[in-house]
Amino acid sequence: MKELHTFGWYAAKISPYLPKKAFQPVKSRLFGGMVYLLLTIGGILAVSLLNLHPIWNLLISVMLGFNFASLGFLGHEILHGTVVRKPWLRDALGAMAFWPLCTGPKLWRKWHNVTHHVHTQDEEMDPDAWPSLERLTKSRLLRWVYKIPFPIRAFFAFSSLSVMFTLHSIRMLVYFFKDFRSKNRSVILLQFCLPWATWIGLLLIIGWERWFFAFLLPLFIANFIVMSYISTNHRLNPLVPVNDPLANSLSVTVPKWVDVLHFHFSYHTEHHLFPAMSSKYYPLVKEHIKRMWPERYHEMPMSKALATLWKTPRVYYQQNELIEPRQGHVYGVLGNGLDPDHITYRNVEVVPFSSLEKKPMTMKKAAEKGENNKKDSSS
Structure with a gap:
């Protein structure tokens, strides 16, 4: 793995090349949000009131689903x-903006802004990180x-998206x-329950069949x-x-x-360098990253x-590889041997799953043994 630097290190190198306006709020993003909001209200009313x-x-549901996701992307930007x-x-x-996805702003800022962004891909601290072999x-x-x-x-993993x-x-x-103070816990619960109460109330008003098209399918x-x-x-x-x-x-x-309609959410590396910058300027940030x-x-x-x-599997092995525990197939990750055009794996010795109930740490030892075997075979 190459020498690692913090996001602040990169940001300090790029910032002098960016215009001052890139660090200011972009209120015009709300116009796009207003369009999505009006289309969402109109779509729900059409499904609820008309005998279509x-x-x-189904077509309106697809439109509503796209709107729900886009409003979530805008909510993500707003809460930064x-x-x-x-x-x-x-x-x-x-x-x-997050109302259709039923996520409250206080929880999102704690989960996403404060924790995920500060501890990205830290196995212990990032709530979005996938497990290692040891945690398995x-x-x-x-x-x-x-x-x-x-x-x-x-x-099933892809279906669950x-x-x-x-x-x-x-x-x-x-x-x-x-982790929230006692006085804030009621606010967190209220922000969680209100959206769900709205959608469940809609179900009671319009019935199951129309609710399926108006909310559940979207x-x-x-x-x-969003999960893609x-x-x-x-x-x-x-x-x-x-x-x-x-x-x-x-x-x-x-x-x-799609980038325009999704508020440039695809520029994720750029977002982690400048989370407090509007995604409107991420294409410019990308140019400088690729140059430097x-x-x-x-x-x-x-x-x-x-x-x-x-x-590829989703269990980490030695932090910079992925492992399929059943077969002991080990894959690279980006920057560490993964070629998306030609995905290959190597084998390491693993303990049968049946023995894990009695010796839960055996796989860690087996992983270390597999690494030693790799070194022995290369010497």
Whole structure:
């Protein structure tokens, strides 16, 4: 692995080349949010009040799902303070944008801004990081999951993208709840319950069939769109001891019109360098990164990134590799031997899963033994 630097180190190198306006809030982003909000309200009203053919309801659902996701991307930007700076207005607008995804602004800022951004790809501190082999041996649930054959597990993993953001948000509420002061806990619960109360209330008013098209199916679609980005942000990158965005993050490429409609959410490395900068200026940041550190920067088409995720496991081995525990197949990660165009693996010796119940730390020892075997074979 190359020498690692903090995001502040990179930002200090690039900042002198950026215009001053790049560090100011961009309130005009709210116009796009207003369009999405009006389309969302109109779509829900159309499904709820009109007796449309199911095909039309399905088309409106797809539009609503796209809107839900795009509003989430805007909410992400708003809650980083890159649209408005006043805290009360930031949180109010962020809550509105995240309303379809049922995530409150206080929880999001604690989970995403304060924890994920500060400890990106730190196995212990980043709540979004995937587990290492050592953590796998300590978790009965993970051991059970990884008994499932890899192809089947990959299929269900991709299918779960349609619900994963919602489920992970609920998990983060439970995970961080105790960290909030007592006076703030009621606010956190209120911000979580109000959106759900709204959507459940809609169900009681319009009935199950229309609610499916007005909210549930759009929520599945939005989850899938949002998680398609989030899954590629870091899951092909190594766990790192230093929060280096050029090592631990991946930017994906999508058609320009998609970039505009999704508020440039694809520029994820750039976002981790300048989280308080509007994504409007990330294409400019990208130009400077590729000029100054072309060999460090990771980017690939979204379709290729998703295909690579499908073909590789999600358990870390020695921090800078990925392992399929059942077979002992070890894959590289970005910057450490992973070639998305030609994915290969090497073998290490692992302990059968049946023995993990009695000796949960055996796999760690087996991993070390496999590493020693690798060294012996190369000497």
